[in-house]
Amino acid sequence: MAQLTYREAVARGITQEMERDPTVLLIGEDVGAAGGAFKATVGLLERFGPARVRDTPIAEQAIIGAAMGAAMTGLRPIAEIMFSDFFAVCWDLVANQIAKTRYMTNGQVTLPLVIRSGNGGGSRFGAQHSQSVESWAMAIPGLKVVAPSTPTDVVGLLAAAVRDPDPVLFFEQKSLYATKGEVPDGEVVDELGTAKVVRQGSDATIVALAAMVPRAVAAASELAGEGIEATVIDLRSLVPLDVSTVAASVAATGHLFTVEENPRLCGWGAELTSVVADECFYDLDGPIVRVTTPHVPLPAADALEDLALPSPSLIADTVRRRIG
Amino acid sequence: MAQLTYREAVARGITQEMERDPTVLLIGEDVGAAGGAFKATVGLLERFGPARVRDTPIAEQAIIGAAMGAAMTGLRPIAEIMFSDFFAVCWDLVANQIAKTRYMTNGQVTLPLVIRSGNGGGSRFGAQHSQSVESWAMAIPGLKVVAPSTPTDVVGLLAAAVRDPDPVLFFEQKSLYATKGEVPDGEVVDELGTAKVVRQGSDATIVALAAMVPRAVAAASELAGEGIEATVIDLRSLVPLDVSTVAASVAATGHLFTVEENPRLCGWGAELTSVVADECFYDLDGPIVRVTTPHVPLPAADALEDLALPSPSLIADTVRRRIG
Amino acid sequence: MRTDPSVGLETRLALYETMYRIRTFEKRAYDLFLSGLVKGTSHLSLGQEAIAAGFGEAMREDDWSFATYRGHAHALARRVPMAAIMGELMGRACGLMAGKGGSMHLTSVEHHMMGSYAIVGAHLPIAAGAALTAQQLGTGQVAVCFFGDGATNIGAFHEALNLAAVWRLPVVFVCENNLYMEYTPIAAVTAVPRPAADRASAYGLEPIVVDGNDADVVLETAARVLDRARSGEGPSLVEALTYRHGGHSRADPGKYRPDDEVATWLARDPVLRYRERLLDGGLEAGVIEGVERAVDDAVAEATEAARSSPPPDPDLLYRDVFADGGASWRN
């Protein structure tokens, strides 16, 4: 076991996969000599050389297009989009090309590629460098979407993503980069599409993702002090979506809360809500309630940004008020 | 009253606004001399000249960026994105720049612009020319989102969009371009954010948008023959979202069905479901059910595409099965 | 008249056969639109055949083609079976992608026809990515990417050209300059007279403009730039001047073009011109007619095969979103 930061876990996961498979390569802005804008790829250039760790121009369409073309012809590229907000400048390649090509070609083209990206707020970077856009990706048929919350999950899910034959968008939550956790020694490989129950409780089900997981857990601890026992589920993956773990919990608790870092409209919590409101309707003992950032662009000032992101106390308050 | 096609209504609406306000101008690919790829802008170049009706290069970032810069300095541009799938090539300008600028500048910058686009399937154009992407836009704070289903609504909502001080994405459903309807003479101006109850019934509420509206109405007629009376609501606008009209109807019927042309995950129906599952939970007599295209890219072959898009009989079957 | 002695008779006949095949196939496709058997849209290369043929002939079998929605010609040049293409246009079970892609997305990995892309510009960086594979694995393959004049003004063009040049990727970018985008002349919306060649220096590349209606010229140019790519000298950007005989797509009669312009270009018909050249070069008319008859028969056969193919299995709607063969987004 080693104590690693979430940031270090990224390099560990990439290293594990690049050592295993010589067709894996890493491309992106400043991923090489600089070790990544978030220092998540430190040491990789030195270890694997400039042919397999490639610094690119600021040209996200070229980066993602190149990853796609490489994947369809025999490589397994890992491409980095520095901030997930920048998916907007290459969305065509992601949503129209990569996501649809297997289907349109009736299965002829396989695209084993991973796009990693720094996601989310909390760094006072303002509205164009703080978005949580995993739900943009979830909306597009053909993409798999992963968002880990712990260093071990980073390594294991990154490995699973690289080995997966389909395109996987891998969201690294920026606000978690500095967090630490124990990571097992040796090869770590996880499975996509599996949620984790991180806390058991019989009164409510709280489903969260990435940076919202520790906040949901903190809220659950607060509630436990008041006699409300909540289950907290770390979704980990939006596609495939682990509906059965959520449904089983809702069947037990009768109450569903989702905690999303993204602005409200059409977030993953809406989708999960719609699945539960259909398939688990008769298990519900009350409204399904979503906690999200308000439907606004994220402000830069610390005072305002802190107010915008769902806090443990907002989560606890919401649960308390709604199942009280 | 004149009998107009949905396609002609677009030109009528633009003409009305360009005559009224000399700062309105139209830019896009083939919008001028060619009268638009869908012939929705025929005659405008002749009427308003090449300074106000401008053909552009194939450069959607330039088109949308130019519209934004023009809007912030005194014009009221209408920009065309030929197929809404191409929003993906200029999503940064739409989602990161246009949507966020008013907020980031603390209200200093106003962006009165409209982006029109041909949206949706049914034309056997395949996966990259058939998407319904209105929910992509709904997910972005700062955008208004409109999708009319009739010629009169096209004129009135287009006028409202042009006059609105905020950026409005105006989705013209391609499969409706050839449909006809009576349009009142004289100036037609409607209001954004207002849904229309197009059919009253006490057994179920069916909420639809654009091309799904006539299909929902057809389904309701079919059901009426069997004694099931459904209310059909034409949402018309996703932002602002007319929650109160929907909530009032659900309170009366106890059953909500949404009919979306888009693939399932994170569609507008999910959002509406999540609002209702929270705020109207105790009005519900059964699960909330969404009818959508399956979560796949749209196939090109007519046999497959017809199977993919929600049909009146699928809608009717779903309602029948779920409230039976 | 140019007659490069290095181009042998066999090659010349092959070039002619390919052009004639494209011509005949596309005319048939057009008839099928008119009779309602081909639905949706379709973009023909009538008049532009020499580019597909010339490159197709020069390319190594395992070199990759990347095309636009106007991609029938390139699929045909890579010898993708005609029945499969026709079937795809008609949305039939025998279609190249069983109807799931349609006319704008013809792909046959088996023939190294790596796809037709319907969003202008998108496939330029994708082709660069294939070239990255060739470079990385040292396979000696080259990616050839065909696109229209209109694509030279979109962002992806710029990004792909720069990346390919910086990494010296074995990719050849071929602009088929047919003077028009959908309806708007390229000259009306482009800051330079040669939309591709006048941009070459922006990527440190040589400007190359060739007669895209002369299959020999295209062949020779293709051989040169493929060689350059294969020997590690990096990408090329070729502007091939040509003209489409018909409209942009099925819906378009192409009436916005001046009569004399159309007449001038019809006089430069690449297929007729090449046929004459073969005859002038001493080839017997009978040989040519033999080639043509074989093609006519094959096109008729392919049409019949497609026409008699059933619609795709409905189950395909839910197949192959993911590599497990299915479409499930949940566990």
Add this chain to the structure above:
Amino acid sequence: MRTDPSVGLETRLALYETMYRIRTFEKRAYDLFLSGLVKGTSHLSLGQEAIAAGFGEAMREDDWSFATYRGHAHALARRVPMAAIMGELMGRACGLMAGKGGSMHLTSVEHHMMGSYAIVGAHLPIAAGAALTAQQLGTGQVAVCFFGDGATNIGAFHEALNLAAVWRLPVVFVCENNLYMEYTPIAAVTAVPRPAADRASAYGLEPIVVDGNDADVVLETAARVLDRARSGEGPSLVEALTYRHGGHSRADPGKYRPDDEVATWLARDPVLRYRERLLDGGLEAGVIEGVERAVDDAVAEATEAARSSPPPDPDLLYRDVFADGGASWRN
């Protein structure tokens, strides 16, 4: 040493004042990062002041500026009050946008500072759009768009340049080539030696490369291209060579740069150089020191004003998503 006689003393002093103001303000901002008062990120123009100053001086009051995240200098050059900028950096109520935008998005419509844009390349087409307004309404205004060398490889650059050239828009594109993107040298990822100038011909434009560390040269160049734009001759693309003294952003010590390169460029410090030029030109030291003292005082005052400003009203979180002043997405 260049001393253009047409540049009068008043202008020279104004140029110096602006550069010194930027320098002093940014050094103070840097201290405030170190002491934790400025949060998030921040991108300084230390070493690049002459470009903002030269253009700021040449622009008409109602000409528009468009900048990147590295935009403090341009806001200052347009005379946006320092306390408001400092307040924005600190996320305070007195901030230029009350803290809602932050350092990367400085905007003051009142001063025709039309925004700072944090996504590389995005503001080039936006600036073209402002120029479209000027052209359409015949206002005689010019849009000036500043960006880095790294922006020359992204798609939006290409699209904006072409559109501006085709429509002959009154817009000036100014590439501040400081040799680096975030950490990677621009030369490592660009196909041509001059990332902007070597692309000019792709848009039918004249290649212009100037010493961006010489305020007189910048001023003169700016005057020329603004004039060209204003007289209807269309856009220009200027590449101004410069260097940032520090790292890319707050987080970056800039250690990846060779010592001798840093030394060479520090010796070309635009502020010190200009000060010397003024002295060489016979200006009394006391006059310069007077200017400097006034700036020092103003910066101190602005810092104090920002520091003593409260955090923004929490209610602002929900304000001004829409023009009705609110954030409501429902009726």
